[in-house]
Amino acid sequence: MTDAQETAADMPLRTTGGTPPDDGGSSATAAPIPLLEPREGIPPVIADDTALAEVVAAFAGGSGPVAVDAERASGYRYGQRAYLVQLRREGAGTALIDPVACPDLSGLGEALSDAEWVLHAATQDLPCLREIGMIPSRLFDTELAGRLAGFPRVGLGAMVEGVLGFVLEKGHSAVDWSTRPLPEPWLRYAALDVELLVDLRDALEKELDRQGKLEWARQEFDAIVAAPPAEPRKDPWRRTSGMHKVRRRRQLAVVRELWQTRDRIAQRRDVSPGKVLSDAAIVEAALALPANVHALAALNGFGHRMGRRQLEQWQAAVDRAKALTDGQLPQPGQPVVGPPPPRAWADKDPAAAARLSAARAAVSSLAERLNMPQENLIAPDTVRRLCWEPPKAVDEETVGAALAGFGARPWQVELVTPVLVAALSAKDAQSP
16 A cells, blocks of 8 residues: 555545644534625626736736636537636736627736646636637646545535635526626626635645645646547437437437537527427437428427427428438447447456456445545546456556556556556456
């Protein structure tokens, strides 16, 4: 067992109120304090170039890490663009920026290029920040830090309360942030989201260091920064909720046509696709293959509230799918990249299934000792790929090289390689 493992096993975590435990593992349990107002009040929303230039200068002249957050309008608008950006830095205070009025924040991004950015669940906000020119060179993810440190609840509110002892009001997290002007209670909520983010970062850094996990976290943060933008999903229509009911290729073609028609309309109107037509309605039409508008109108999701013109456009999509030749119909499943689903392993390759069972048990045991989720210790897909096609000679060198090739970070390779070598080498993992 490494020093870090011993530390994680021996030192209890602080998870309610106050601050992380000291080196002796003790901590105060004072009642959490409601955080009701930003310490300098609610700042004005930056919505023009002159005000933005002042913010850029102020934040460039600030010191230390910069807290960054973004609000989207998921469920209301098409896509995942940012509708409000919040920042806070020592010496600069808090800024609320309207990225609709100020769509190019590359100057601000450049001004903060040398600073460490502190985000909560960074991978959620980085894509929309990248769209407006804000790309960090260094970051600290407080949600990921909480996972590595073993906190059972890692939402921002839970972390601020559990680590710092303050209660954040979270009533506006799912509102329509594309609303203009933004109501004052929403702006207060947005400002408070970055109010204590740097304080949380500092406390979590101390806790990770105490557990011997700080270098692990730094490698994870560097990997997030270095990761390229996600590739567009292949055949995104296949993710329609309820697709498991659709079996025939002609029905799949109806799902595809309706999904693509809906997506074009949603994009043109800048509304969430679900507000144009529900997934349930798409699947209903695919299963029924309605012959005409009258039959379509009788289906769930195409009721009396839908106008004749709308019904005709959906029926046209259905008719296009029905007119396709057999060669134009989509295949039932997507081409599998990598190993098949684990549920199929026992039939396809019993030895691989045994390896996977042993490897999962080994990873689970190690993650429990380290007090962190298994998926943060090593990606489940990495374990599956290794078990499906292990190296011909299973040893620490070959397994470590395979893990690194799948994208595992050095700290993961160091910790996980020995337990996976033992699992893959065990007799019961070699044969069914």
